[in-house]
Amino acid sequence: MLKYLDYYRAHLESLKKSPHTIKQYCIDTEQFLNYIQKNNLKLKEELDSVLIGYKQFLETEYTQISSFNRKVSSLKNFLSFLQDRSIINTVPDDALKQNKLEKRNIHPLSQTRLDQVLSVYLNKYRRISDREFGWIALRNFCVTRVIAELGLKPIEVVEMKWTHIHNNEIKVIRTKSVRTLSLSKSLIDWLELYKNETKMIFPLCDQVDYMWLGIGNKKYQPITEKTIERIFQTISKEVGFKVTATALRYSKIQNELDEKVDEQLNLLYIQLGYARKGVLVERVDRFTHES
Template identity: 20%
Template sequence: MKEILKKYEEYLRESSKSKNTVLAYVTDITLYNKFLRDRKIELLDTDEKTITNYINFLVQEGKSERSINRIIISIRNFYGFMKKSSLIKEIPEINYKTTNLTKRIPEILTVEEIDRIINIVENDSIKGIRDKALLEVMYATGMKVSELTSLKLQDINMELSYVNCTDNRNTERLIPIGSSAVKALKVYLAERDRISYLNSPYVFINLNGNKLTRQGVWRIVKSYCERAGISKTVNLNTFRHSFAVHLLQNGANVRAVQKLLGNQVLTYMDTYYEIINSDRLNIIYKRSHPRA
């Protein structure tokens, strides 16, 4: 399979597809191959039933219809390559009926809105100091809330300015953090011992000294967004999505964004670019239209 995937990537690079498309296609097929390998299914023995089972697996994993449609395109393209390479005789038929769901694009906060939220936090109490550090790290890393609440003291390296993040599959990734987050963390950790009488190993704890919960983080985010006058619909993924979009807007490589956020970023990559392109069109319109 490795040899086939290598030749497939070379085939894609020789085509007119963009680097981002090549990366997405290869990643989709790599994950498909993992599904086959876990079930001890040989690639050349796959058929319509195998692909249907994979689609059902994706549905059970909570993949959006948008993502599944993209993955199906990747799989079709891959089997088309294998047929051209005489590895298979026929391309398996893929039967997947989509529903006419309204496309939901997540709300993205601007850099100015992020600043308003963080700057409204007062540093005159332990809670405020903790909340500022929490929000700074959320935006600096783009971590999921489950990853953020599971962050341990040993996972932070202040000298080199990075955190070691572990996802729900026990996969680790190093994420750099900027000077604002480092500064907020230093202030918080200097005060943290005053509420950590239970010797919790976790970075972010509640005022009882216990690990901060997902609900606790939501209350913090919601409270400061309201106080900052943010009218957009904000949820626990808003900082994560905003982080990714801001990186891409400022020229970050898609592969770098994927490494920072984990493989899940490909699920939203087309949406991120749609948001960016929409913003660019609005700017062009306002600059160019005589009555804008």
């Protein structure tokens, strides 16, 4: 049964899916195949009942609707792969319906809170005398500043490279898109300082194009999205309220909006890497304002 996982991974690679997407799809697929094996089920002959049972299992294991829906969407993609190769006869769409996601209000950070967030690692950098720990604080401040100023997603941040920067612009390169964003003079100065400090810690860093490097056994390797998640966990503890990279991204959107909302949205959805303007409009409709 698990041989299908290897075939599926090769298929995803042939489609030039991102490493993150391939990893997540394969994790979800392996979980599904292990469920079948553990319960001695037959995929082809019992597919409808298998899916009913598996969805019940997912609903028990993943109480967040977004997590459940992502698992179901991933499973549907894998089953379509099997159908295209006549391993199963059909993909029962009725059994793969996602649960309705309750739309929650989005709370962009006020300027006061945004300033608090940005000051956490900046203050650490100014206080720390140890060169390596000081460099980590500077790196984390720059990562936070980049997300706040450019509105990037964590996956876009970890894939940033020095060769993507030309003059006062940076290219954000994804599998199916490239967009060019302007960098402020202040941000350029901070990145230049970070680059110089990095050379002190990593003598061979000129051989590595990735901007955000790890330490220890990850030396000369780019940080991961998990690293960014931990950065914001630390910030949250310091400031006393929950902060995520997504919150900074939404704050960027809020700060860009003015009376000419329609005109701004036409520019913003491209600038921020949304596939459709409608997705950004839906997010903005859920914004609430903090005092």
